[in-house]
Amino acid sequence: MNKLMLILLLLPALAIAADGTLQVQTQAQKEVTVVTDEGEEQTRLVPVTTVVPGDEVIYTITFTNVGDQVAQAITITDPVPAEMRYIDGTAFSAGAELQFSVDGGDSWGVAEELIVSDAEGKPRPAQASDYTHIRWVMRHPIKPGQRGYARFKAALR
Amino acid sequence: MLKFRVQILHRAGLVSALLALIFAVPAMAAGTDPGGTRAGTSVLNQAQVQYQVNGVAQTPVLSDNDSDPNNGIAATEFVVDRKLDLLVAESSLGYNSASTASVAPGQTGVVLAWTVTNEGNQVQDFLLTVNATGFDPFGGTDNFDATASGVFVDVDGDGLYDPLVDTATFIDELDILESRTVFFVADVAANRVDGDIAAYVLDAQVAEGGGAGAQGAAITTDSRTSADSTLGIEDVFADGENTNNAGDGLRDGIHSAEDAFRVAAAVLTVVKSSTVISDPFTCPGGVCPPGEFPKAIPGAIVEYQISVTNAAGGSQATNIVIADDLSSEMGGASPTLAFVADQYGASGDIRMVFTPAAGAPNTTDMSEQADADAGQFIANTVTVNNLTLSAGDQADVRFRVEIQ
Numbered sequence: 001m002n003k004l005m006l007i008l009l010l011l012p013a014l015a016i017a018a019d020g021t022l023q024v025q026t027q028a029q030k031e032v033t034v035v036t037d038e039g040e041e042q043t044r045l046v047p048v049t050t051v052v053p054g055d056e057v058i059y060t061i062t063f064t065n066v067g068d069q070v071a072q073a074i075t076i077t078d079p080v081p082a083e084m085r086y087i088d089g090t091a092f093s094a095g096a097e098l099q100f101s102v103d104g105g106d107s108w109g110v111a112e113e114l115i116v117s118d119a120e121g122k123p124r125p126a127q128a129s130d131y132t133h134i135r136w137v138m139r140h141p142i143k144p145g146q147r148g149y150a151r152f153k154a155a156l157r
Numbered sequence: 158m159l160k161f162r163v164q165i166l167h168r169a170g171l172v173s174a175l176l177a178l179i180f181a182v183p184a185m186a187a188g189t190d191p192g193g194t195r196a197g198t199s200v201l202n203q204a205q206v207q208y209q210v211n212g213v214a215q216t217p218v219l220s221d222n223d224s225d226p227n228n229g230i231a232a233t234e235f236v237v238d239r240k241l242d243l244l245v246a247e248s249s250l251g252y253n254s255a256s257t258a259s260v261a262p263g264q265t266g267v268v269l270a271w272t273v274t275n276e277g278n279q280v281q282d283f284l285l286t287v288n289a290t291g292f293d294p295f296g297g298t299d300n301f302d303a304t305a306s307g308v309f310v311d312v313d314g315d316g317l318y319d320p321l322v323d324t325a326t327f328i329d330e331l332d333i334l335e336s337r338t339v340f341f342v343a344d345v346a347a348n349r350v351d352g353d354i355a356a357y358v359l360d361a362q363v364a365e366g367g368g369a370g371a372q373g374a375a376i377t378t379d380s381r382t383s384a385d386s387t388l389g390i391e392d393v394f395a396d397g398e399n400t401n402n403a404g405d406g407l408r409d410g411i412h413s414a415e416d417a418f419r420v421a422a423a424v425l426t427v428v429k430s431s432t433v434i435s436d437p438f439t440c441p442g443g444v445c446p447p448g449e450f451p452k453a454i455p456g457a458i459v460e461y462q463i464s465v466t467n468a469a470g471g472s473q474a475t476n477i478v479i480a481d482d483l484s485s486e487m488g489g490a491s492p493t494l495a496f497v498a499d500q501y502g503a504s505g506d507i508r509m510v511f512t513p514a515a516g517a518p519n520t521t522d523m524s525e526q527a528d529a530d531a532g533q534f535i536a537n538t539v540t541v542n543n544l545t546l547s548a549g550d551q552a553d554v555r556f557r558v559e560i561q
């Protein structure tokens with residue numbers, strides 16, 4: 001089963017071939033530390049199974065150009081689930097500009113620009129836990145057969 | 158040119174990775190959030206990607222995890238598992254409890270109190286056990302055990318033990334981040350003395366909730382050794398450990414805390430003193446000139462004072478009887494003393510000055526007859542009945558005699 005999935009992941013362009021089409025997957029994983037037979041500690045990503053409040057989940061969005069045209073101006077938008085709290089500094093993607101939203105995706109800015117209202121209605125700088133959406137604006141197009149990914153960590157509230 | 162662009166891409170990626178490392182803040186350790194998202198909640202996530210082909214915006218694509226855009230299964234989903242977590246804390250931050258501020262030798266129905274808080278993410282029952290322990294959480298030395306009469310839950314939520322109301326013996330249906338007070342009720346033997354300590358530990362065990370009024374089964378193992386499932390609900394113990402209690406390990410579904418009774422006996426001291434008020438020669442007509450002191454000669458008036466003090470920090474003493482038998486002085490063929498009435502106002506034969514631990518003294522004058530007031534002088538004995546002294550209180554009983 002694993003081998004089959006690996007082959008599918010390696011050859012996505014062959015799986016579905018439609019013009020200029022991106023295929024997007026989102027995975028939720030947890031980081032676990034395992035001890036190998038040699039006694040070494042290794043960090044691995046495993047599918048999310050047991051999650052209780054406080055646990056961290058790593059979301060990985062993989063986008064693959066399964067068409068025959070170059071895909072340009074790629075923007076990935078992912079809502080942080082309402083039950084999760086984005087962990088500051090964990091959003092990452094090679095060659096992307098990061099933007100965040102604190103109002104459900106209506107307005108966007110880089111982290112330093114965002115303002116929210118506190119309990120008394122006074123404005124204060126937004127914290128990572130205020131983010132409702134994350135956006136990656138990719139600086140580069142991807143060619144047919146290429147793939148990119150975006151990733152962030154969030155903790156279950 | 159192409160090579161150059163590849164290098165830029167590569168370096169940009171490296172910089173982003175470094176930034177991610179620098180700005181990553183230590184996240185809260187797993188499972189330490191009290192309460193939190195309820196067990197069984199589905200957490201969904203679906204990313205959207207917008208893009209262009211040849212400068213023309215294409216229909217945005219939503220993430221689809223099984224690569225089949227037509228089967229309706231798209232969002233990434235997991236189900237929040239059940240965190241089993243509880244916190245037991247001693248509730249009065251000291252010996253005894255709000256229900257029993259002071260414990261006296263021989264007192265029955267004395268109460269210790271703890272709070273139990275559900276820090277898990279589902280409604281649970283909690284089973285309660287109290288055991289005697291040698292560990293005094295307040296630094297004293299445990300030296301006796303009281304006679305236990307039961308462990309009860311504060312059903313009405315007032316924090317005070319009410320035997321008629323607080324009869325439940327397990328915590329029923331405690332919601333996320335809610336607390337209940339738990340009482341241990343016992344009797345203290347009459348032969349215990351001031352400063353004796355009896356320490357107890359409350360073990361609270363997480364149990365299945367869901368049936369109001371019914372005691373749920375104890376949950377003694379979690380799912381750490383069973384196979385995981387993304388959409389099933391597994392159990393995860395997240396409770397702390399009490400290293401003073403062998404029965405309470407880390408992540409075992411049990412939490413515990415100690416509390417202790419400390420006996421405070423009433424320690425009464427009695428002092429009797431006398432003062433010459435007047436003699437017939439120094440103080441003719443009962444008035445002593447300034448600078449002259451009456452002497453204890455025949456015909457002199459002498460005031461006796463009996464002072465009873467309950468030591469600070471002890472228990473209240475009730476039903477105190479002060480009796481001064483003067484038979485040997487006043488009886489027989491040739492008495493040496495005679496009781497003198499009406500020395501405190503028109504009909505005050507015996508005076509009592511009550512000085513509370515805090516506050517102003519209060520004076521009561523009483524007749525020598527056996528009547529409604531507490532004082533009497535009968536059969537050559539001065540008696541004051543029904544006196545109550547709290548810790549730190551003092552009562553001075555005064556009466557006057559004439560030297561024969």
